[in-house]
Amino acid sequence: MRTLNERPDVIPLVAEVFREFGYEGTSLSRITERTGMGKGSLYHFFPGGKEEMANAVLEDVGAWFERHVFEPLRSEPPGAAIARMWDAVDSYFRSGGRICLVGAFALDGTRDRFADRISGYFIQWIAALRDALIRQGWSPAAAGESAEDVVLGIQGALVLARATADDGLFARTIVRLKSRLRPDEGH
């Protein structure tokens, strides 16, 4: 046919396949049917095959969070940046209807293959949030602990929401986590 597809267009489609089936559960044929691209095109854009596709997907996810979450946390006024983070998280994960690819990859043997990208994602997130909290007047220790607490809470909520198919769980959890970041107790 013709050149309707570009590499960046395909990545979100491929991402969704990995999200649904995990790295090992994602077969080239599944990607083919979901993207409408044959192996020829797929290997043209991703000469490294499945591994390169997953890498591109992880990079794409990382870039999205860098842009919409981490960077604002580091440079915008902390209150506004944190509010923005909650909005981004809620919409990105579709209120718990969508899981975190990075978290899912972290849990099985896939982790070792993409260790740097996976750990980088979480470390950056925690560091950026911690930074914002410190700029909001928190002590470094309390900020670090709470940042970890929040990021981990989001991941846990995604696991539980999908495990129990409880529609409200994610939103409930976000409310609770939000309130923990509000300055009422002494940090």
Next chain:
Amino acid sequence: MRTLNERPDVIPLVAEVFREFGYEGTSLSRITERTGMGKGSLYHFFPGGKEEMANAVLEDVGAWFERHVFEPLRSEPPGAAIARMWDAVDSYFRSGGRICLVGAFALDGTRDRFADRISGYFIQWIAALRDALIRQGWSPAAAGESAEDVVLGIQGALVLARATADDGLFARTIVRLKSRLRPDEGH
């Protein structure tokens, strides 16, 4: 050879394989090499093949938690039962060095195959903990919220601990979660 192996002996070995590689990433040959059992024996004990093995493993995990965590939470004095839960959790997950099979299965397409067992595990855990908190004098609402918060925090900690290869994260998180269950704020 002879009948050294019994079904119950093999299940923990198989469980470890699923834990490392996920459902899709676990191949019969990997199970064979890890357990030392050939396909003949494997299919003798698990005629349903891989799916039956995973089911048996999930049942085994569920039974362990029922015995060491859920049942105590329901019937023992709440303070002691909760203390026991923390010990059980820390040793079972090897301070974060071991992931939660149920949580891992929940995140990808594997969930649908074992939906009842997976959701049952978490629902029972939360309900049992909630029950213990109520018997400790918490309001039902606060108890439900905190039970969810704790179980989800454990899952999140397992994800992050493995993602970032941070040895101390799990223990740190447990300390924090523990303190949230101690009666100081008004519930």
Next chain:
DNA sequence: CGCTCATTGTACCGATAGGTACACGATAGA
């Protein structure tokens, strides 16, 4: 128009997937 080159479908590759068939050997009960 004709050249070039990115893009694509198709056929094919060896390896391995999950699963089945079956016959051999040990065992235990009679």
Next chain:
DNA sequence: TCTATCGTGTACCTATCGGTACAATGAGCG
């Protein structure tokens, strides 16, 4: 000791895996 059964190793099955080769196609451009 004879025999029915349990446990096991091995050979084999088809389907699919991830990946490669390559020829046809088409757009862009001089």
